[in-house]
Amino acid sequence: xxxxxxxxxxxxxxxxxxxxxxxxxxxxxxxxxxxxxxxxxxxxxxxxxxxxxxxxxxxxxxxxxxxxxxxxxxxxxxxxxxxxxxxxxxxxxxxxxxxxxxxxxxxxxxxxxxxxxxxxxxxxxxxxxxxxxxxxxxxxxxxxxxxxxxxxxxxxxxxxxxxxx
Amino acid sequence: xxxxxxxxxxxxxxxxxxxxxxxxxxxxxxxxxxxxxxxxxxxxxxxxxxxxxxxxxxxxxxxxxxxxxxxxxxxxxxxxxxxxxxxxxxxxxxxxxxxxxxxxxxxxxxxxxxxxxxxxxxxxxxxxxxxxxxxxxxxxxxxxxxxxxxx
Numbered sequence: 001x002x003x004x005x006x007x008x009x010x011x012x013x014x015x016x017x018x019x020x021x022x023x024x025x026x027x028x029x030x031x032x033x034x035x036x037x038x039x040x041x042x043x044x045x046x047x048x049x050x051x052x053x054x055x056x057x058x059x060x061x062x063x064x065x066x067x068x069x070x071x072x073x074x075x076x077x078x079x080x081x082x083x084x085x086x087x088x089x090x091x092x093x094x095x096x097x098x099x100x101x102x103x104x105x106x107x108x109x110x111x112x113x114x115x116x117x118x119x120x121x122x123x124x125x126x127x128x129x130x131x132x133x134x135x136x137x138x139x140x141x142x143x144x145x146x147x148x149x150x151x152x153x154x155x156x157x158x159x160x161x162x163x164x165x
Numbered sequence: 166x167x168x169x170x171x172x173x174x175x176x177x178x179x180x181x182x183x184x185x186x187x188x189x190x191x192x193x194x195x196x197x198x199x200x201x202x203x204x205x206x207x208x209x210x211x212x213x214x215x216x217x218x219x220x221x222x223x224x225x226x227x228x229x230x231x232x233x234x235x236x237x238x239x240x241x242x243x244x245x246x247x248x249x250x251x252x253x254x255x256x257x258x259x260x261x262x263x264x265x266x267x268x269x270x271x272x273x274x275x276x277x278x279x280x281x282x283x284x285x286x287x288x289x290x291x292x293x294x295x296x297x298x299x300x301x302x303x304x305x306x307x308x309x310x311x312x313x314x315x316x
Contacts, residue, residue, distance in 0.1 A: 048204075050202075050203070050204035050207075051223075054223075065250055066250060066251070066252075066269045067267060067268060067269065067272075068269075069204075069205075069208075069223045069224070069227070069272050070223070072227065072255075072266070072268050072269075072272050073223075073226070073227050073230060075266050075267070075268075076227065076230065076231065076236075076255075076257070076266055077230060079257065079264040079266055080234060080236055080257070080259050080264065082230070082233075082234060096219075096220065098220075101226075101230075103230065103233055103234075105234055108234075110233035110234065111233075112226065112229045112230055112233050113221060113229065114221060114226045114229070115220050115221065115222075115226070118221070118223050118226045119226075
């Protein structure tokens, strides 16, 4: 019942976080998602620097002396026995992606609207799977994608650095 | 003993390239500065100025998770300030039970502002803020830094 009829399960493609890339603009980072099944269809999302940092901390399983914002969200959920079941990037409007966080507590499922960066930051910490709808994959912003491809051509060294750091 | 604190100001500290959240008690006897990062300062400032961002920011999302299950923030308590490590507790009410969650004061305050929950400071924290250090900081504060958030 949590899946609207227009978006059946088979319309979901499993993705994972590949890496977080630095942008020339220091206020922005590029979050690169890749298909879980290994097929070559990477999905870049432009996110804020703070959001990128939060995702990198989770990716590198960096332990911070104090809980960061998304650690706190996870901690609150754990205290209330709320489980993060999955994250779905299910819409794109005016170049903005929309994510839905599926929560469950004692069989009661609730959905929460979020930015993909917050949703993914939480998903990584809660080991929850990430999906993108085929609809979003088909409607993704091609202008951004072209920029991204150009960047990939000239910036492969830089990417390697980011991945390994 | 705990004392209720009110947010009196949010200002940039160029020496540490950080922001200072200034909490003050009702009578203005006690002042508590808390150094926070840029993102956390932004989260507090948005709630203070009632800015509705086009998409939920991190602490709006945090609040949504609580709202999804009707959990409420009862209060936030700043429990300790130890050099650069700050401690706070968020008290939650969910299905007639109270839960206490460890947090940084910046996250706790950002969430409290969105939940209209009171913020308290433990007496020991207020006493720890040695008057010497505080006075030094207050000298650097311009009146307009405070005035902006008073109205």
